[in-house]
Amino acid sequence: MKKIKASIIGASGYTGVELIRLLSAHPQVELAHLVSETYQQQELAQVFPHLAHLMHQFVSLHLTQLAQQSDIVFLALPHTKAAAIAAELLQKNCKVIDLSADLRLNDGATYEQWYQHPAADNALLTQAVYGLSEIGYREQIAGANLIANPGCYPTATLLALAPLLKNKLLNLSTAPIIIDAKSGVSGAGRSLSLATHFCETSNNFTAYQVGGIHRHTPEIEQELSKLAGGKLMIQFTPHLIPIPRGLMVTAYCPLNARQDLKQISQLYTEYYQDSYFVSLNNQERTGVKPVIGTNFCQVSLHLDVRTNYLVVVSAIDNLLKGASGQAVQNMNLMYQLPETTGLTALAIYP
Structure with missing residues (x-):
């Protein structure tokens, strides 16, 4: 060729x-x-x-x-x-x-x-x-x-939630899905900015563009709505963490019925069976280090049986898969x- x-x-x-x-x-x-x-x-x-x-x-x-x-x-x-x-x-x-x-x-x-x-x-x-x-x-x-x-935050968010929406497992009528996202400093780009100076970011952890005003919000909502088959809204808050690269999304998802975690995991496995770069991480602790420098996305699933919320954690390298x-x-x-x-x-x- x-x-x-x-x-x-x-x-x-x-x-x-x-x-x-x-x-x-x-x-x-x-x-x-x-x-x-x-x-x-x-x-x-x-x-x-x-x-x-x-x-x-x-x-x-x-x-x-x-x-x-x-x-x-x-x-x-x-x-x-x-x-x-x-x-x-x-x-x-x-x-x-x-x-x-x-x-x-x-x-x-x-x-x-x-x-x-x-x-x-x-x-x-x-x-x-x-x-x-x-x-x-x-x-x-x-x-x-x-x-x-796609953007980095949308990529991690969509990969976290797509199987749930396609299988209609979420209660979308009472409250929005909460997206708690954290990115390394490289996500802000290479141009000089006071907010990304070493002394501002080192030993610090900041939320920014809080209150549903981050520009990735409409992109995420557009693609989630397509997956859900109807318009939906999210509550999205990004954070800056003091590492060069890496991004993690924690999504809090209200389920519409009692579900078994093994069955949900099987749905994710089936949904991504032809997607080499997406895998389930079944470890208790989830971090960004396993994906740094790669095009992979690791997704982990955690069921809170008290609240009937599924907590989905998605990790990517913001400069690569993102x-x-x-x-x-x-x-x-x-x-x-x-x-x-x-x-x-x-x-x-x-």
Whole structure:
């Protein structure tokens, strides 16, 4: 098979750098353009010593030339910056995977409400396929030219809850599902910010955007509502924890009848039987360390028989399954490659 020529726009952010690392080791990919306005014309090794063996240079954006020399382009750009570039690349016959939020929300008005920016054209939003294969999008991704790569919090949340909603096990009429989420500092991106300075985050643990105002809320609710077959709302609170990477969601789910934990576990096993990257963790203690550096999601189930709540804990690496690894997984599907190609690395321990 001829190698896929892949370019990255926004190649010097955390997700962009992870894309470089993954794609450079992918057996079916040849890196083409690494676009960074911050480090243009600088050698990759000068900026990121851990990639010193890769003989590449950051370049400025020349879209026509990039499109001519690329089969697929990954957009690792800030929200509000990607949609217009995606549209132009599609016109130039490139496949596109957008890691921003610009194309994730199906309704443009909802995007404008939450992001305070004009939404992409409706035709572009309609063309974009949500890139979470494990919840029913695998066939659509395989036939797509444009992927809206999911956010990190939505990925962990949706993988935690999809089997419950598809099997209609939840009581959604009395109270919203509570999503308690925690992310490492890299989730905030590489740009300088007082909130992510070492002295602000070390020995600290902060809740932020509390009160249902985090921008991932409508994305999570959109996809959960599709799974449930009707509109639902969540109570979502994110937290920043003092680790570089890793993300955990704890979801508190009211069941609609008394259930047996073994039966629920079997439902999860059946739902994810064809999803290599999702597994059940039956350990009493659940952490993020087993998934750091991997494209895996570990889900653990805990039944509170007093309240009849199922507590679901979902752990991912926010930069991999929550971003760049998932993007490569989607690329594999788009090119009819095995979904796991280039993504089977296990976690580093300790």
